[in-house]
Amino acid sequence: MSQQRMALWAAEADLDEDIHDVDISLAMGSSYQGAAIYEEAAHQPSLDESALLAMAQQAAFAQIPDVVKRFIVHFHQAVLDNNLAEITAAYESGWNRLTEKYYAKTEWPEAEIIAPLVNDDQIFLILYRELYYRHVYSRLQPNIDDRFHSYENSCELFNYLLNSDGPVALELPEQWLWDIIDEFIYQFQSFCAYRAATPTKLKAKSDDELVMLSEGGTQAWSSYSVLNVLYSLIQKSRVNEWLKAKREGRSDEEIGEIVGDYGARPLYRMLxxxxxxxxxxxxxxxxxxxxxxxxxxxxxxxxxxxxxxxxACHVATYYHVGFCYIMLRRYPDAIRTFVQILNFVLRMRQYHTRSYQYDQINKTADRMYALFAICHALSPSRLDDNILNIVREKYGEQVTKMSKGEEGIPAFEELFLYACPKFISANPPPYDDPDALAALIEDPPTEPAQRHLTLFLSDVRAHVPVPTLRSFLKLYTSLDAAKLANFLDADEEEMVQQMMVLKQASRSVARAALGGGGASEGTEGSSSLSLLEGGYINTSDLSFAIDDNMVHIAESTVGRRYAGWFIRNTEHAQRVLDGLRASPLPGTPQQLQAAAAAAAAVKGGKPQDAQAQDGAAPATGGKKVAWGGAKVAA
Amino acid sequence: MATATSTWLTPPTRTELIENLVSGVDRYNPSNVGILEDYLYHQIRSQEYDCLANLAILKLYQFNPDLYNPDVVVNILLKALTAAPFPDFNLCISLIDDRPVNANPDEPDPLPQLLPLLTNLHNLIHQCRFPAFWTLYRSDSLESIRENYTVECIGFEDSIREVVARAVRATFTRIGKERLGSYVDLQGEELEQFAARQGWTSDSSNFVIPSNPDNQIEAIVVQESIKLPQLSKVIAHSTKTQ
Structure with a gap:
């Protein structure tokens, strides 16, 4: 099997020629040469073998189910026509349905085999391979060939988009464009994890793989080439200028001039x-x-x-922004970020269950609940009780532990490692230098996730005395430092120093201080400033000061909040009113009666609904049924 | 309005050239590392600090291990120490740990030995254990850092004392002279002068710290305030239905 695969790729040589016509220099060019060296390393097929190959290809083509062939032809036509609706249908449902049916455990047919179906359309074949490799990565185990070839294919795609004469006419659904970028980075991260030189991972690699890594591995999937692609797309599309102009409220004409030929096209702007x-x-x-x-x-x-x-883009954005805030020790900002997106995910849940990305989004959401738990332990707040309750349900055990100082550290560790991004090293291990590689295995570097964990835990450690001190201070309005030290069984001077830590833990830089305020969605004041900006806020309801040796304490309390409840219910009442007004006037006596019955049903539904608080959905649903009944009666 | 982070994001001393490097794509160009390194040494000589520019150096080292210069890294870390309690030190570390083993045995890399010491210093500052910080800082094990690095870094000790002053100002209304002395490693006349520079007045055994938002205690009842945007839907609806 592997023999056949290898040979098939080698036979692709003349196909590669065609693709070479497109200028793939950019930054990725050099890597392509690296891959060419590797091609030579594969067996050159003799003439007889290539004859055999042609037969094998034909046989493989014959094996493709007709429905798949029809799908590919149809898909190709949709792309040719730039028919977004058809492309979306093929991309979001057709592909996944056929994957479930025929390719749940095997690869889709290789691009070369289906090429005759699409008149050898190179652009479509690149898009097809994009899907092909994504399927390999998500459902199967990519081998080193897949990793290098998926990189080359991504380069060809980006090269086509960036280095053709002017913007290309291709149009793709937003979801697909997001998936292209998302997958590109995922494969980069996956390759970095694969090449990492931990002793166990090295032992698992064959000699062939090691040779390939030493020859092509330094170029393919290099950090520079990945950044280059992303920056090129950003610059070509002038998306930053577009965003700025949008925010400044420029007219469409002005914006058109600002973004130029590329930025005017949705494909480039979204990419x-x-x-x-x-x-x-x-x-x-x-x-x-x-x-x-x-x-x-x-x-x-x-x-x-x-x-x-x-x-998916929305969720990924908030996850990473929130995580950055954690590492910047801006826990209140992290909490706000997670609260916003977790509420969004909760609301979206009812509409989004059909999506194949639903699982992925849920997984990310679970990790954000874990991160929220961490932030909450380090900087307690009552921004959103609903989210907090879910966190307690999911991670109750860890939440309890994390409030217990030193013995809670393993809980921080557990949640952090579960929820953190899959960190990578910027540089490959020295596969081209056997001595250095051997030295590396003798003394392996710390894995990236562990390094970031250590840094994060250094802040957690500094926080260790905080919960205990806080709980003691809450009991007093003034207290002698010596007495407090005595309670804590600690040295007085050390305890006073810990009080300064407590002070530091009670204030934080946050965007909320920039005038945004409130738990509501970003207001204009804060959203126009960079995410790095922030002002000081107090994060604790406990304030204290030390006068020589006497600690004075005051506690702030939060008055009950009514506004949210009233606003939600006013809006709800308005929707009900709108619904009533929009419905047809009663005509005949029978209709009148039915309407009265329906109105009673609405009324009956109401108090219950107000209790549920979450909403409009059940109320409108119930009402619709009632009116529908009335119509039937008429 | 100047925000708490604005000087950190763009120090007033940053030149346009550096600003372009920090904010543009040129930050990835290895040939610019010299400019940024010179800027670091300028910061060291003139008591300036520009975290983002220094992170840009570390980023170049991260991507181009052959550029790596341990002296520069140590200086960046010392500068970052003085930014506590902000996370600058850890932000730097997250970029430099990512470094392959030094392959050149003729020039031993001092960083693996120095890094744990610097990390210890940072942990002590971060945990506000200032007397322990000075003890470690003055100890024999840190001789090489003192003699090779901090001696060049103008005002290093004073910058650490500023970190202390920030913590003390937020926590105390009055602080014992002996206690403050142990925090800043100063006695007698020098201590008095330090406190005077902070604007703290002196009585017999204490320094009095003027009140500021952090060392004032107040029991507040926080009332909710409703912002107009929250009501926008309700208001928009009522105008629509009129």
Missing amino acids: GYFSIIGLLRVHVLLGDFTLGLKVMENVELTQKSTVTRVT
């Missing part, structure tokens, strides 16, 4: 926008949390993003 999010993600993976937030300078984090309706 540019997704590349910004992609950059955020790459910077986070590489441990650069400030730069991650800095590239987001022009992106507004609001619930009603006008830019994209791609939920």
